Amino acid sequence: MSVRRVLKMGEPLLAAVAAPVLRFDAELASLVADMNDTMRALNGAGLAAPQIGVSLRVVVFEVNANPRYPHVSPVPYTVLVNPQLTPLGQSQEEGWEGCLSVPGLRGLVPRLKRLRYRGFDEQGRPIDRTVAGFHARVVQHEVDHLDGILYPQRVRDLRNFGFEEALADRMTPMPD
Secondary structure: OOOOOOOOOOOHHHHOOOEOOOOOOHHHHHHHHHHHHHHHHOOOOEEEHHHHOOOEOEEEEEEOOOOOOOOOOOEEEEEEEEEEEEEOOOOEEEEEEEEOOEEEEEEEEEEEOEEEEEEEOOOOOEEEEEEEHHHHHHHHHHHHHHOOOOHHHHOOOHHHEEEHHHHOOOOOOOOO
């Protein structure tokens, strides 16, 4: 398929709530292929359809020997359509996040430690998983995109938000 341009923070589509997917068809398969190609080409841990200009509730994610996240456990390749997140407790942890739509910056973001996510794969088969740690963080980050939220909006203290090279000595590896 193809690597698509990633929208950057400030572009209006990134602030909009994405529409649910109604058909699991060739058009959706093509979108997912482009999302996968784009995520891999840019070494992303995930990508949401709005990031490539498509306002649909679709995310892809995977972490497997990713140079941007060298200290985390693998997260299996997943296509998640029309996701629903359910918190499993209220316990949160802060971790450093970056985003392909906010290049060169990182921020310390609180996220739920554990959650359950449900939805469908690109062929309409149900997905139902309970996850924790970095896997839970990745899912929350990507699903935020579907609701028009970028991670800087979740940073509690702006002293913990800035350019990667300026924060390098303070950023600790992400927990599993």
